[in-house]
Amino acid sequence: MIRRLDINSDSYKDDLAALAASSPVAQIEIQNRVSAILEDVRTHGDTALLKYAQDFDGVKAETAAGLEVDKSLLEKALNEIDPELKAALETAAQRIRDYHQHQQEGVSRGDYEFEDQYLNRFWQKTIPMDKVGLYVPGGKAFYPSSVLMNAIPAKVAGVKEVSMAVPIGYSGSLSPVVLAAAAIAGVDRVFTMGGAQAIAAFAYGTDTVPAVDKIVGPGNTYVALAKRAVYGHVGIDMIAGPSEILVIADKALPIDSAVYDLFSQAEHDEMAQSILISTDQDYLDQVEARIYELLPEQPRQDVIKASLQNRGAFVKVNSWKEAIQLSNALAPEHLELAFADVDQYVDQVTHAGSVFVGVHTTESFGDYCSGTNHVLPTSGSARFSSPLGVHDFQKRTSFTRCSQQGANFLGPVAATMARAEHLEAHALAAESRVEKG
Amino acid sequence: MIRRLDINSDSYKDDLAALAASSPVAQIEIQNRVSAILEDVRTHGDTALLKYAQDFDGVKAETAAGLEVDKSLLEKALNEIDPELKAALETAAQRIRDYHQHQQEGVSRGDYEFEDQYLNRFWQKTIPMDKVGLYVPGGKAFYPSSVLMNAIPAKVAGVKEVSMAVPIGYSGSLSPVVLAAAAIAGVDRVFTMGGAQAIAAFAYGTDTVPAVDKIVGPGNTYVALAKRAVYGHVGIDMIAGPSEILVIADKALPIDSAVYDLFSQAEHDEMAQSILISTDQDYLDQVEARIYELLPEQPRQDVIKASLQNRGAFVKVNSWKEAIQLSNALAPEHLELAFADVDQYVDQVTHAGSVFVGVHTTESFGDYCSGTNHVLPTSGSARFSSPLGVHDFQKRTSFTRCSQQGANFLGPVAATMARAEHLEAHALAAESRVEKG
Numbered sequence: 001m002i003r004r005l006d007i008n009s010d011s012y013k014d015d016l017a018a019l020a021a022s023s024p025v026a027q028i029e030i031q032n033r034v035s036a037i038l039e040d041v042r043t044h045g046d047t048a049l050l051k052y053a054q055d056f057d058g059v060k061a062e063t064a065a066g067l068e069v070d071k072s073l074l075e076k077a078l079n080e081i082d083p084e085l086k087a088a089l090e091t092a093a094q095r096i097r098d099y100h101q102h103q104q105e106g107v108s109r110g111d112y113e114f115e116d117q118y119l120n121r122f123w124q125k126t127i128p129m130d131k132v133g134l135y136v137p138g139g140k141a142f143y144p145s146s147v148l149m150n151a152i153p154a155k156v157a158g159v160k161e162v163s164m165a166v167p168i169g170y171s172g173s174l175s176p177v178v179l180a181a182a183a184i185a186g187v188d189r190v191f192t193m194g195g196a197q198a199i200a201a202f203a204y205g206t207d208t209v210p211a212v213d214k215i216v217g218p219g220n221t222y223v224a225l226a227k228r229a230v231y232g233h234v235g236i237d238m239i240a241g242p243s244e245i246l247v248i249a250d251k252a253l254p255i256d257s258a259v260y261d262l263f264s265q266a267e268h269d270e271m272a273q274s275i276l277i278s279t280d281q282d283y284l285d286q287v288e289a290r291i292y293e294l295l296p297e298q299p300r301q302d303v304i305k306a307s308l309q310n311r312g313a314f315v316k317v318n319s320w321k322e323a324i325q326l327s328n329a330l331a332p333e334h335l336e337l338a339f340a341d342v343d344q345y346v347d348q349v350t351h352a353g354s355v356f357v358g359v360h361t362t363e364s365f366g367d368y369c370s371g372t373n374h375v376l377p378t379s380g381s382a383r384f385s386s387p388l389g390v391h392d393f394q395k396r397t398s399f400t401r402c403s404q405q406g407a408n409f410l411g412p413v414a415a416t417m418a419r420a421e422h423l424e425a426h427a428l429a430a431e432s433r434v435e436k437g
Numbered sequence: 438m439i440r441r442l443d444i445n446s447d448s449y450k451d452d453l454a455a456l457a458a459s460s461p462v463a464q465i466e467i468q469n470r471v472s473a474i475l476e477d478v479r480t481h482g483d484t485a486l487l488k489y490a491q492d493f494d495g496v497k498a499e500t501a502a503g504l505e506v507d508k509s510l511l512e513k514a515l516n517e518i519d520p521e522l523k524a525a526l527e528t529a530a531q532r533i534r535d536y537h538q539h540q541q542e543g544v545s546r547g548d549y550e551f552e553d554q555y556l557n558r559f560w561q562k563t564i565p566m567d568k569v570g571l572y573v574p575g576g577k578a579f580y581p582s583s584v585l586m587n588a589i590p591a592k593v594a595g596v597k598e599v600s601m602a603v604p605i606g607y608s609g610s611l612s613p614v615v616l617a618a619a620a621i622a623g624v625d626r627v628f629t630m631g632g633a634q635a636i637a638a639f640a641y642g643t644d645t646v647p648a649v650d651k652i653v654g655p656g657n658t659y660v661a662l663a664k665r666a667v668y669g670h671v672g673i674d675m676i677a678g679p680s681e682i683l684v685i686a687d688k689a690l691p692i693d694s695a696v697y698d699l700f701s702q703a704e705h706d707e708m709a710q711s712i713l714i715s716t717d718q719d720y721l722d723q724v725e726a727r728i729y730e731l732l733p734e735q736p737r738q739d740v741i742k743a744s745l746q747n748r749g750a751f752v753k754v755n756s757w758k759e760a761i762q763l764s765n766a767l768a769p770e771h772l773e774l775a776f777a778d779v780d781q782y783v784d785q786v787t788h789a790g791s792v793f794v795g796v797h798t799t800e801s802f803g804d805y806c807s808g809t810n811h812v813l814p815t816s817g818s819a820r821f822s823s824p825l826g827v828h829d830f831q832k833r834t835s836f837t838r839c840s841q842q843g844a845n846f847l848g849p850v851a852a853t854m855a856r857a858e859h860l861e862a863h864a865l866a867a868e869s870r871v872e873k874g
Binding site for chain 2: 396
């Protein structure tokens with residue numbers, strides 16, 4: 001069922017390329033429909049938003065103001081969900097808050113102030129955004145963990161108002177667990193809206209929905225294309241591809257743990273990717289054999305099977321060094337290092353979203369409650385992007401205060417460069433700050 | 438010539454909205470041509486790249502390998518340009534390097550490592566990207582300052598290989614000043630290529646051109662649309678709109694300095710925006726009068742005039758507090774605070790790209806040589822984005838190492854949340870780490 005790669009085989013390079021390949025499909029037709037929706041909401045505001053909410057999502061509200069969910073309903077949901085689940089969400093939220101608080105302290109340490117030898121002074125301030133919009137899908141699957149992972153870093157970063165958009169699902173109502181998670185995460189406003197129209201409302205604002213500075217959160221193709229289209233007018237997070245895990249393991253990791261870790265990625269969807277790398281051929285054989293034994297017990301066995309067949313792989317390498325090199329080339333979203341002498345190798349990791357070190361550390365902890373963020377760069381984008389964090393809800397501003405002495409020094413340098421670029425007014429502006437001899 | 442706004446007038450709100458408006462034009466036709474070029478280069482590599490370089494840019498190279506500029510030509514250019522300009526570029530480069538070194542030290546301070554009460558250990562590492570591509574326009578205008586501002590932060594950030602794409606200009610050859618700037622900035626490889634095909638080559642790689650992790654630098658509509666299209670496959674910087682300056686001043690700032698600062702923005706292009714805000718109506722009147730006197734001496738007076746007419750404005754406010762509030766609402770790319778008691782107000786700035794404090798500090802210093810970056814968020818995007826910096830050439834990775842004790846605690850929490858999300862394999866993966874009672 002699972003593709004096998006051997007680093008010593010002739011076809012290894014081609015096999016590897018096939019493994020990493022992701023083919024973005026052109027979606028011109030949906031793109032055009034998304035553009036029309038965006039323009040309609042931008043131009044007609046609440047009227048258009050309400051119409052789409054009624055037509056597409058089956059919302060019963062008769063005015064756009066009715067799309068906003070009363071805050072009391074969030075607290076109500078929190079008190080009605082299963083107490084064990086409530087406790088788990090609260091524990092997870094507190095740990096995510098603590099983790100991102102460490103990150104926030106790091107951001108504060110990163111700002112600086114210094115003076116050059118001419119007494120020119122420079123400083124950088126990191127300042128939170130005012131308003132952020134969080135999209136939460138409302139389909140069959142609902143993910144309260146996603147509410148925590150997006151909203152909490154925004155609040156820790158200091159964002160004044162976090163608004164959430166969530167369409168009603170097939171049940172005809174909002175998920176109480178999602179509302180409870182919103183209450184725990186400190187979401188400020190909740191709107192019953194979905195699809196491209198929700199993204200448009202956040203990007204441009206309507207009388208009911210505030211225009212935000214940045215939109216984050218996962219969504220279907222309409223949502224993803226709408227986010228891409230409004231990028232620049234507002235900020236967006238990365239557009240996520242299928243989820244991936246790369247497990248580098250030997251028999252230090254119990255066979256069943258290896259199987260469940262691979263399954264846990266594969267059960268997300270049929271294009272999710274689960275890869276196991278080992279120096280130990282026997283271990284690979286044993287894990288594969290156990291996959292066949294455990295698969296029939298899995299509620300999502302069809303998805304898991306399709307995912308492992310489509311994009312799964314077992315790779316035999318000669319050394320852990322080779323394993324890490326392969327991992328760096330793939331830049332996986334999730335990386336588990338679960339072999340005996342992992343400490344020698346962990347510092348060689350250069351491209352990965354979130355790394356789970358040692359046999360006690362399963363990705364599943366990071367998905368829910370260890371505290372690190374589960375919104376991570378997919379499809380190799382860990383080469384150039386980062387886990388979601390407080391950084392994504394703040395921006396830096398640079399401040400410069402020149403002295404007269406500093407202006408005297410900088411003036412001629414700037415003027416020379418400006419004239420080389422044929423920008424005379426730039427040169428004159430610079431020279432006008434220089435003391436007359 | 439220049440629009441006047443008064444915060445006390447009835448039409449102020451509408452006037453302000455008109456001022457901030459930027460209407461992105463749909464460019465479907467160019468978009469389709471860009472898509473075709475991207476696909477051609479992705480599929481046919483060097484063959485397509487060379488064809489476009491010959492057809493569009495008039496390159497004479499007969500093989501794709503001939504598109505790479507020999508490193509010796511960079512040093513040659515450096516020794517041939519005007520010595521005063523060479524010295525200015527070297528001074529600017531050293532100051533930009535020093536500034537971004539402070540920023541890099543801040544990034545290093547921002548990483549962290551901590552342990553929770555269950556002895557689970559968490560740490561974050563910030564790691565540079567491997568390869569970055571810098572686009573430099575090759576048209577009539579050439580901007581060596583742009584080479585310094587993009588390449589130096591990448592090198593300070595630790596990027597291994599910075600490649601530059603620059604098409605030959607109308608002269609039929611590359612600008613020696615741009616090549617000299619590349620030499621000073623430490624650019625590793627230079628390719629004679631431009632337009633969407635250059636972006637495609639950087640995004641997908643060809644036999645000659647390396648695939649990079651991120652593409653930065655300004656460009657025309659083809660370049661901007663191509664960058665937007667490859668976003669996600671590689672990282673890109675912000676797509677820049679017209680440049681803007683907002684000057685808040687009173688008579689502490691000499692009239693001529695105010696005029697040249699406004700001109701220096703307006704001379705960039707006809708859609709650039711220059712705004713002057715003051716509490717002092719007389720000052721506004723005097724600056725406007727002086728504009729008419731100084732304009733005829735300006736080499737780029739046609740562009741300046743069109744820009745001031747199109748998008749310039751003078752705004753009378755009642756207090757500096759109102760001025761800062763207006764500035765925060767506009768989130769300008771460049772903000773000059775040049776009034777007498779500026780120190781009381783500078784901390785109220787929340788949204789701006791780069792702030793120039795005090796009458797000795799002209800934006801022109803920041804454009805060239807004070808050391809801060811001149812690649813800044815335009816069109817109000819300072820609400821959610823930052824000046825280019827070392828951060829843009831690095832990414833963060835989170836590491837988690839759980840203890841057995843920690844896994845025992847996290848296992849049930851993760852399993853409860855996973856089952857609420859109907860992800861059974863996630864629950865089993867978590868539980869498989871828990872010690873059997």
